[in-house]
Amino acid sequence: MRRRRSRWRHVLRDAKTDKGIDWSYFFKRYVWDDETTPYFFPVARLHRGQAAAELFAYTLFVGILFFFVAFLTSTARAPSGPAPAMSLYCFSVACAAVVLAMTKYPLAAMWCAASPAALLAYFMLAGFPPRLGAVDQALIAAVLALITWYGTRVVRIARAWPELPEPPEEE
Numbered sequence: 001m002r003r004r005r006s007r008w009r010h011v012l013r014d015a016k017t018d019k020g021i022d023w024s025y026f027f028k029r030y031v032w033d034d035e036t037t038p039y040f041f042p043v044a045r046l047h048r049g050q051a052a053a054e055l056f057a058y059t060l061f062v063g064i065l066f067f068f069v070a071f072l073t074s075t076a077r078a079p080s081g082p083a084p085a086m087s088l089y090c091f092s093v094a095c096a097a098v099v100l101a102m103t104k105y106p107l108a109a110m111w112c113a114a115s116p117a118a119l120l121a122y123f124m125l126a127g128f129p130p131r132l133g134a135v136d137q138a139l140i141a142a143v144l145a146l147i148t149w150y151g152t153r154v155v156r157i158a159r160a161w162p163e164l165p166e167p168p169e170e171e
Helices: 009-015 023-030 048-074 084-103 106-126 134-163
Strands: none
Touching (some): 048 106
């Protein structure tokens, strides 16, 4: 039986220098790559492979975050006690993230994109947990505002999905 070679061997061989591993190679490949992480490309210039990678990263982040919040708000350990309505809403967002990842449906993208704004509105109306200081509250509000802003890009990608070109053939 032939031993299967590691799929990482060529990556390590290509990234190796005489002084160790070239971390800029890994950064370029996994964090800032025009094909797999095109976060600053206009939606009109994306192809389906790039859009799928971006939607996958977003849905993974939103799905895990809101599933965790749904679980947390359904238990008695939540800062303000159990909140079944909030738990149900967060679970619906996590389900919408799964639907978005599988179908690229624009309404699922809108539901996911509106969720950080809804969470921010909830905090503004019901108040932040009392243990948080002003800096913590401002930081949470800023992060939720940034995620909401990025959600508009996700909605544009989902709306443009049917017209996006197929990825170019690899040589």
